[in-house]
Structure formats: structure tokens, C-alpha cells
Amino acid sequence: MTATITRLDEIVSALGPEDRRRFDRLFDFAVCEARVLPPPAMEAWIAKAFPYLAPTREGVLGAIGRQRIVHVMNRATGQATLFNAVRAQRPIEAKADTDLEREIEAARAKCSFCRPLEQTPANTFGRIGQAKTCANVAAYDGYHGLVIFEDHSPLRFRTDAFRPEEVADLLATSRAWADRAHAEDPAARYFFLMWNCLWKAGASILHGHAQMTVGRKFHYGKVERLRRDALGYHRQVGADYFADLVAIHESLGLAARWGGVAALAHLAPAKERELVLVADRFDSPDLAPAVWRALRAFAALDVKSYNMAVYMPPLGGPDPDWRGFPCLVLLVDRGDLSAKTADVGAMEFYASAVVSSDPFQVAAALKAQP
Numbered sequence: 001m002t003a004t005i006t007r008l009d010e011i012v013s014a015l016g017p018e019d020r021r022r023f024d025r026l027f028d029f030a031v032c033e034a035r036v037l038p039p040p041a042m043e044a045w046i047a048k049a050f051p052y053l054a055p056t057r058e059g060v061l062g063a064i065g066r067q068r069i070v071h072v073m074n075r076a077t078g079q080a081t082l083f084n085a086v087r088a089q090r091p092i093e094a095k096a097d098t099d100l101e102r103e104i105e106a107a108r109a110k111c112s113f114c115r116p117l118e119q120t121p122a123n124t125f126g127r128i129g130q131a132k133t134c135a136n137v138a139a140y141d142g143y144h145g146l147v148i149f150e151d152h153s154p155l156r157f158r159t160d161a162f163r164p165e166e167v168a169d170l171l172a173t174s175r176a177w178a179d180r181a182h183a184e185d186p187a188a189r190y191f192f193l194m195w196n197c198l199w200k201a202g203a204s205i206l207h208g209h210a211q212m213t214v215g216r217k218f219h220y221g222k223v224e225r226l227r228r229d230a231l232g233y234h235r236q237v238g239a240d241y242f243a244d245l246v247a248i249h250e251s252l253g254l255a256a257r258w259g260g261v262a263a264l265a266h267l268a269p270a271k272e273r274e275l276v277l278v279a280d281r282f283d284s285p286d287l288a289p290a291v292w293r294a295l296r297a298f299a300a301l302d303v304k305s306y307n308m309a310v311y312m313p314p315l316g317g318p319d320p321d322w323r324g325f326p327c328l329v330l331l332v333d334r335g336d337l338s339a340k341t342a343d344v345g346a347m348e349f350y351a352s353a354v355v356s357s358d359p360f361q362v363a364a365a366l367k368a369q370p
């Protein structure tokens with residue numbers, strides 16, 4: 001049997017007693033069936049819209065008529081995701097998007113990031129590596145900068161020219177920028193690195209770039225929330241939250257091990273194909289190659305637009321409040337660039353995420369990386 005998220009009940013039942021105990025203390029799930037009764041006039045449309053569900057028209061109608069839903073809950077953090085088999089079974093067809101490539105090329109002529117010294121502002125402490133960084137012209141926080149990639153095209157990660165050294169350079173440049181901010185203002189300790197790739201992910205400029213901020217007084221809300229939830233989990237069950245998160249994904253077959261970094265196909269993803277990389281620290285030499293592999297796995301899954309975020313303890317030496325908090329890299333697919341609708345709605349903002357992709361299929365792409 002191929003493992004699929006809609007068979008999570010059977011997969012969890014097959015776990016050994018220790019793995020099962022660990023799973024149950026962090027995760028919960030509910031399985032149900034949605035009954036859908038289409039009128040005969042809809043049948044032809046359904047068979048055309050969901051051709052991958054079954055080879056026969058009766059098969060398609062049967063699959064639509066009874067849809068298996070799995071609702072997964074992380075009991076420590078409250079992150080929850082609804083998976084639906086009808087959506088999840090859509091096949092992946094990696095295809096080039098010539099219109100998108102044309103649009104990216106057309107933006108080159110007027111691209112300010114291709115001329116950063118004339119067309120981008122600097123931070124108070126200058127730039128890292130001559131022209132590699134700039135300040136955000138409309139800042140989110142007191143310190144807000146960008147790493148401008150050498151290549152104009154944000155789709156470079158989908159090409160064979162993309163190298164792990166480029167990711168290492170991004171991480172080192174962003175860290176050097178954050179250290180400069182922290183040196184200028186020692187109260188600025190909360191470094192956050194993010195990468196919005198293309199407009200579906202919130203990028204307003206096409207040219208490949210990452211962004212970083214350094215906050216004061218407390219970490220960004222979601223990072224602080226996770227710190228508190230992990231502490232609460234440890235207090236309640238006596239186990240390390242992050243070690244359990246990794247071990248559970250490993251026991252379910254949802255993880256790959258890349259040197260010192262665990263790569264997880266997240267069981268409670270925020271949206272499509274979410275990956276979580278867990279490293280012991282930001283300057284781990286295994287982190288850059290792991291991020292590179294994760295992006296290559298995204299390319300294999302035909303992802304074009306994505307968000308990446310890095311969670312880590314504050315700058316400036318060990319802080320007892322953050323003891324045991326690792327470095328996490330989160331990556332999520334933001335969907336079809338040609339779709340007019342947003343990929344998130346009220347469900348994602350205020351209830352549980354609704355996800356079409358199957359973490360077991362995502363895990364297969366992670367494991368296929370060399």
C-alpha cells in the first residue's frame with residue numbers, strides 16, 4: 001500500500017508502542033467522510049474536472065460522492081490542517097511556464113535590483129559585500145534589509161545552474177547584515193530571515209531577493225508563540241518538543257536526514273507542500289546544503305512561488321529563555337501563479353489550513369534528493 005495522508009489512521013495504527021506514544025502526545029487527528037450528491041447534469045463536468053480520480057466515469061463519481069477528510073492537529077501549538085483525498089490525488093506535472101519566463105525577462109529593463117547602487121537605499125551601517133544588500137524602501141521594522149541575488153530571475157532555483165554555495169552566501173550575507181545591525185544597536189536581537197518568491201508569495205519585485213529584519217524587546221509573534229508552546233509541551237509531557245516533532249515525522253516516513261539537518265514534510269502544514277528543516281543552529285555547515293536540497297525538491301514538485309522563513313534564538317550570546325530552541329527553516333508553496341484567487345482564505349487565517357498536497361508525496365521528493 002502506498003502511504004497517503006488520507007490513510008493516516010492505518011499508518012498510525014501500524015506504529016510500534018513507543019512511536020505511537022510519542023505521536024499521541026503531540027498529534028491528534030480525526031477522519032470523516034464528506035458525502036456529495038451531484039445531480040445527473042453535473043456528471044460530465046465532474047468526470048472532466050477530476051480525470052485523475054479513477055479511470056472510469058463511475059469511479060470518478062464514486063470518489064466525488066464519498067470524500068475522505070483527515071483533520072490533523074498539533075496539540076502543543078494548535079496548528080491544524082484539513083486534507084482531502086479528492087484534492088490530494090491531483091498528479092504533479094512539472095511544466096515550464098513560458099509566459100512567466102517572458103514576464104520575468106521583460107522586467108529586467110526597468111529592474112532597480114539589477115542596479116542596486118543607484119536604485120536601492122542603504123542601511124545606516126552601509127551595505128554588505130558592496131551591492132549585495134540594501135534597505136527596504138518602506139521598512140517593516142527598525143532594521144529591515146534585503147539580500148539582492150546576483151541572478152535577476154527568481155526561478156534560478158529551478159535550474160541546474162543553482163548551487164548550494166549560493167544559499168551559503170545568502171545565509172552568510174544575511175547574518176553579517178544582522179550582526180551589523182545588532183552591533184549598532186545591541187537591543188536589536190531578534191533576527192528574522194525570509195524569502196518571498198514571486199507575487200503569489202507577496203514579493204512586489206520580481207528580481208530574486210530575500211529580506212531580513214532585526215526586532216527589539218521581543219521576537220516576532222509567531223516565533224515567540226512557538227517558543228512558549230515548546231516550553232509548555234516540555235513542562236506538560238517531559239519531552240523536548242523539537243526532538244519529538246522530528247522523531248514523529250521519521251517514524252511516519254515523512255522525514256529525510258541531510259547531515260545534521262532533519263527535513264520534514266510537515267504533517268500539519270500551513271499550506272501546500274510545507275517543509276520544515278530542523279538544524280541545531282543557524283551557522284551549522286549543513287544548513288545551506290539542506291536549504292538547497294529543499295529548493296531542488298520544490299522544483300521537482302513544480303513549485304514556482306514560495307515563502308521561506310528562518311526561526312532562531314536571538315542574537316548576542318545564549319539566552320536562557322531560548323535554551324534548546326533550534327534553527328528552523330520553513331518553506332511553503334504558494335500555488336499556481338496564473339490563478340486569480342488567493343491560496344488562503346478565512347479557513348487559513350482563522351480556522352485550520354485546507355491543503356491539497358499529500359505530505360507523503362512531498363516526503364518522497366525530499367528522499368529523492370541526492
Ligand SMILES: [Zn+2]
Nearest residue numbers: 111114152207
Ligand atoms: Zn533584476
